[in-house]
Amino acid sequence: MRMRFALLFLAACDGPSEAPPPPETTNLATSGIGVKLDVTSNGAAILLDATVIASNGTPLELGPADVFSASAPDAPEKALGRYAAGQYALVMPSQSQTLSFSLLRNGKSVSTTMLTLPSAFTIAAPSAPTRAMGLPLTWAPGVPGEQLTLTITGPCLPGMRLVRQPDPLGGGFTVQGADFSAATGACKLAIDLERAGAMPSALLGLASVGGAKLVQTRTLEIVTQP
Numbered sequence: 001m002r003m004r005f006a007l008l009f010l011a012a013c014d015g016p017s018e019a020p021p022p023p024e025t026t027n028l029a030t031s032g033i034g035v036k037l038d039v040t041s042n043g044a045a046i047l048l049d050a051t052v053i054a055s056n057g058t059p060l061e062l063g064p065a066d067v068f069s070a071s072a073p074d075a076p077e078k079a080l081g082r083y084a085a086g087q088y089a090l091v092m093p094s095q096s097q098t099l100s101f102s103l104l105r106n107g108k109s110v111s112t113t114m115l116t117l118p119s120a121f122t123i124a125a126p127s128a129p130t131r132a133m134g135l136p137l138t139w140a141p142g143v144p145g146e147q148l149t150l151t152i153t154g155p156c157l158p159g160m161r162l163v164r165q166p167d168p169l170g171g172g173f174t175v176q177g178a179d180f181s182a183a184t185g186a187c188k189l190a191i192d193l194e195r196a197g198a199m200p201s202a203l204l205g206l207a208s209v210g211g212a213k214l215v216q217t218r219t220l221e222i223v224t225q226p
């Protein structure tokens with residue numbers, strides 16, 4: 001432990017050092033540019049978060065002539081903005097399940113991929129639930145290949161958190177009374193349900209090291225009684 005603190009002290013004495021910026025994409029063919037793209041919809045807006053990497057997995061930065069953009073049937077095309085080295089994001093108000101993601105070079109599209117998000121849904125729960133009777137939750141069933149993750153947090157759960165993976169083709173899940181702790185009084189629960197594609201979708205014309213992870217997520221807060 002003392003040795004670790006000594007090394008940290010010596011590193012601090014050397015002063016801060018900044019990592020060199022990653023190489024730019026300017027002189028690379030599109031097949032040498034990979035993108036790890038996270039696309040998440042909450043039903044009202046779509047968040048795109050893109051990280052640029054080379055075909056060998058090393059970090060890249062978009063060159064001055066290169067721009068990422070996205071659009072949807074109910075949202076005009078907009079550019080993703082840089083928020084860190086090699087990382088770009090856009091929040092696009094849209095209720096659409098489909099969107100397009102493009103790489104533009106000198107204002108012209110050199111790669112465009114149409115993406116389809118997992119099935120949309122809403123979470124429904126009883127208006128006056130009691131924990132002793134269990135908590136039934138319902139939603140629209142998904143399609144083969146999708147995955148579901150249910151996360152519930154609240155002070156009446158052991159460890160304040162419950163995580164389950166319901167049947168992705170089913171239309172709901174019931175939290176059993178035994179899943180709750182012996183808390184008394186009202187308990188507020190935050191329910192988060194994530195529906196994701198089974199695997200990343202390929203981005204046309206770009207390096208295969210990347211891909212798009214597509215997710216629909218919904219949240220619901222309810223107050224339960226014992």
